Amino acid sequence: YEQLAKSLDHVSDGPGEDVCACCTGYPKEWGIRHAGLSWEAYVIFREATSSSCSTNAHEYELRAPLPKSLVSGGSLDKSWDELRRQVAAVLHASPDTVEHFFVSPKQDLLIALTDDGIAVLTTNGSEIASVLKVEKFQSPCIPVMEQWATGWYVGAWEETVGKERSASVPPKPTP
Numbered sequence: 001y002e003q004l005a006k007s008l009d010h011v012s013d014g015p016g017e018d019v020c021a022c023c024t025g026y027p028k029e030w031g032i033r034h035a036g037l038s039w040e041a042y043v044i045f046r047e048a049t050s051s052s053c054s055t056n057a058h059e060y061e062l063r064a065p066l067p068k069s070l071v072s073g074g075s076l077d078k079s080w081d082e083l084r085r086q087v088a089a090v091l092h093a094s095p096d097t098v099e100h101f102f103v104s105p106k107q108d109l110l111i112a113l114t115d116d117g118i119a120v121l122t123t124n125g126s127e128i129a130s131v132l133k134v135e136k137f138q139s140p141c142i143p144v145m146e147q148w149a150t151g152w153y154v155g156a157w158e159e160t161v162g163k164e165r166s167a168s169v170p171p172k173p174t175p
Contacts, residue, residue, distance in 0.1 A: 032066070034100050034143045036080040039066055073146050074103040076110070077126040087112045090128050091119055102146050113143060133164065 030043040041062040076083065080101075088095040093114060100113040103123075110128065112119045117136040122129040149157035 030062070032070070034146075037075060037083070037101055037103075039070070039146070041066060073148060074105045074107040076103055076107060076123065083110075086128055087119070087121070090121065090131060091134070100143055102143075105148050105150060113141070115140060 030041060032039050032041050041064060042059050043062055045058050045060065078086070081095075083101055084095045084098045087093075087098050087101070087110070091098075091112070091114070097114045097116070098112055099115060102111040102113075103109070108123055109132075110121045110123050112121065117134060119134045120132040122132060
């Protein structure tokens with residue numbers, strides 16, 4: 001954070017421009033977001049302390065490892081694009097509607113968030129084996145955390161999930 005803040009401290013829009021030293025950052029204005037197959041930390045810097053500056057905000061990814069206690073999911077041996085195409089094919093959807101993936105620590109489940117719902121799939125190695133459940137959202141959602149049942153929570157989780165009806169692969173839409 002300090003390195004990014006220092007590099008933005010005397011920003012100029014180009015040659016001959018007055019340097020107003022107006023880019024400021026706030027250590028509390030940061031967050032974590034899901035990107036591709038992983039989580040990243042980011043920080044926001046704002047320009048607005050001088051009347052000669054326009055009010056802008058710039059987001060920067062903080063290149064720092066996040067602790068496993070915060071991002072405990074697993075991963076599959078596939079690229080983001082490959083996985084996105086495979087999930088889209090199974091769900092009979094366009095790849096650009098698949099926005100986020102979450103892989104269980106045991107790598108046996110894959111949660112896919114689309115622009116209008118969620119799908120829970122089983123995996124076999126790095127391949128999708130079956131679709132367990134598909135649910136539509138009432139409005140678009142953005143993931144804010146990832147937490148998997150581990151240890152003694154697994155029994156309660158399996159009991160709860162066992163009561164759910166299994167879903168089948170959605171029918172392919174007719175043209």
